[in-house]
Amino acid sequence: MEPAPIIVCVECGGRAHLISFAPPDQEYEPGDQLIYRCEDCMDRFDIVHDDIEGPEDL
Ligand SMILES: [Zn+2]
Numbered sequence: 886m887e888p889a890p891i892i893v894c895v896e897c898g899g900r901a902h903l904i905s906f907a908p909p910d911q912e913y914e915p916g917d918q919l920i921y922r923c924e925d926c927m928d929r930f931d932i933v934h935d936d937i938e939g940p941e942d943l
Contacts, residue, residue: 887912888903892932900923901922902924903921916934917934918932919933920932
């Protein structure tokens, strides 16, 4: 599961880019911290990976 490289900034509606990277040879897992920075307002967002995934099958 790859996290979205760009999300919509909740502050200004601009584009927030993923600036954190998974360790080499590893993939993101649910619960990992993702860091995004908005290119317009330069705000930083820390998002838990699981938050931006679709609904899980339980
Ligand atoms: Zn913004």
